[in-house]
Amino acid sequence: xxxxxxxxxxxxxxxxxxxxxxxxxxxxxxxxxxxxxxxxxxxxxxxxxxxxxxxxxxxxxxxxxxxxxxxxxxxxxxxxxxxxxxxxxxxxxxxxxxxxxxxxxxxxxxxxxxxxxxxxxxxxxxxxxxxxxxxxxxxxxxxxxxxxxxxxxxxxxxxxxxxxxxxxxxxxxxxxxxxxxxxxxxxxxxxxxxxxxxxxxxxx
Amino acid sequence: xxxxxxxxxxxxxxxxxxxxxxxxxxxxxxxxxxxxxxxxxxxxxxxxxxxxxxxxxxxxxxxxxxxxxxxxxxxxxxxxxxxxxxxxxxxxxxxxxxxxxxxxxxxxxxxxxxxxxxxxxxxxxxxxxxxxxxxxxxxxxxxxxxxxxxxxxxxxxxxxxxxxxxxxxxxxxxxxxxxxxxxxxxxxxxxxxxxxxxxxxxxx
DNA sequence: AGCCGACTAGATAGATCGCTCTAGCAATAT
DNA sequence: ATATTGCTAGAGCGATCTATCTAGTCGGCT
Numbered sequence: 293x294x295x296x297x298x299x300x301x302x303x304x305x306x307x308x309x310x311x312x313x314x315x316x317x318x319x320x321x322x323x324x325x326x327x328x329x330x331x332x333x334x335x336x337x338x339x340x341x342x343x344x345x346x347x348x349x350x351x352x353x354x355x356x357x358x359x360x361x362x363x364x365x366x367x368x369x370x371x372x373x374x375x376x377x378x379x380x381x382x383x384x385x386x387x388x389x390x391x392x393x394x395x396x397x398x399x400x401x402x403x404x405x406x407x408x409x410x411x412x413x414x415x416x417x418x419x420x421x422x423x424x425x426x427x428x429x430x431x432x433x434x435x436x437x438x439x440x441x442x443x444x445x446x447x448x449x450x451x452x453x454x455x456x457x458x459x460x461x462x463x464x465x466x467x468x469x470x471x472x473x474x475x476x477x478x479x480x481x482x483x484x485x486x487x488x489x490x491x492x493x494x495x496x
Numbered sequence: 497x498x499x500x501x502x503x504x505x506x507x508x509x510x511x512x513x514x515x516x517x518x519x520x521x522x523x524x525x526x527x528x529x530x531x532x533x534x535x536x537x538x539x540x541x542x543x544x545x546x547x548x549x550x551x552x553x554x555x556x557x558x559x560x561x562x563x564x565x566x567x568x569x570x571x572x573x574x575x576x577x578x579x580x581x582x583x584x585x586x587x588x589x590x591x592x593x594x595x596x597x598x599x600x601x602x603x604x605x606x607x608x609x610x611x612x613x614x615x616x617x618x619x620x621x622x623x624x625x626x627x628x629x630x631x632x633x634x635x636x637x638x639x640x641x642x643x644x645x646x647x648x649x650x651x652x653x654x655x656x657x658x659x660x661x662x663x664x665x666x667x668x669x670x671x672x673x674x675x676x677x678x679x680x681x682x683x684x685x686x687x688x689x690x691x692x693x694x695x696x697x698x699x700x
Numbered sequence: 701a702g703c704c705g706a707c708t709a710g711a712t713a714g715a716t717c718g719c720t721c722t723a724g725c726a727a728t729a730t
Numbered sequence: 731a732t733a734t735t736g737c738t739a740g741a742g743c744g745a746t747c748t749a750t751c752t753a754g755t756c757g758g759c760t
Binding site: 320321322324325338376377398399400402406407410411413414415420423427428449450453454456457458459460461462464465467468469470478480481484485488 | 506522525528529585586588602603604610613615616617618619624627628631634653654657658660662663664665668669671672673674678681682684685688689692
């Protein structure tokens, strides 16, 4: 079941190329709007390979793409919140980085999962679960860092959810208005919430 | 160009039936996943009528559906924030109502525009603009009520954006996880922010 | 009555959709 | 050497997509 490592190929291997292209296209254009053929031509793979690796077809591929994209974003969260010892600074730079990125990609790449998540929420149970699992992994990571900063468990969970909602909503608003400022405004609100939670803790 | 009022028909008129069905289906299943035929059969209208009223085809219909859905939600915001004299209570009951609704519709109907907005943001400029305009109308309405509560303009704008992001992000998370609690958590955070803004104002 | 614009009605075109199918290649196992 | 396995390769199927087209109905106006 391991990915073929028999030949140390410079190309990432067909299966991974397919998944990577899927994650990118699904994230940018949505699940329904992205056709199988577009994925195959983007990943330079033949039809047969797709259904060899993903007998479940587009839906199975979609679920896997969500898992990969979720892992990529989780690594991003870890990089921001694990690198900085200060959760307030981490929160601030996370939102500022997000604002810079969404502007740099011309409002195309924000959350790689959000569009798909909304599309499939009431339609595909396996894909919905994959989205829920990805979101949960982000929330767990955030919550962990808040707890490590001395914030109690309940508040840490609330902060993680609040931060998630703020950035996802801000991505939506920014993409629709082609304006990065919602991300910055949401970021400032989150920074204030994190600071307030830390104050509550130390004043205890 | 007026909508035909010549006959006081009990049925809402073909054009409106098409738009209403579109708004509902687009909101629930997304833009790409909703076919023209599904809209026509849901609104009990023939092919010809659609292209008579919307020569621009699906895209023009989509933009109109966004406008209608945007207006419906604007009325909802007005009902909550105009009815209550207290912005804190309004904020709280708004989120609680949202949580109850998303659960009651089995996580199918949350924001009627969000899915479409993400789908078309980088694809259809007229639809993107319609989404931006709808969002802006909600934000303006929220901001107005915060200003009327005595909060300064800059903070009112920030609060409106914060509230928007919180509920949109919470809708996304709730639909993906099939759990209403994110909406409630986000609501509590917003209530706290509104209270803090009011305190700042009175302490000035 | 006769006309005309608004609207209904649906067959059909042409493209694209996800997917299946058979055939063949390359490397390993026997 | 031969069989087996893992993967490549793409033609093509039936279904479905959006949109166009022609024809016909209906109500109000002159």
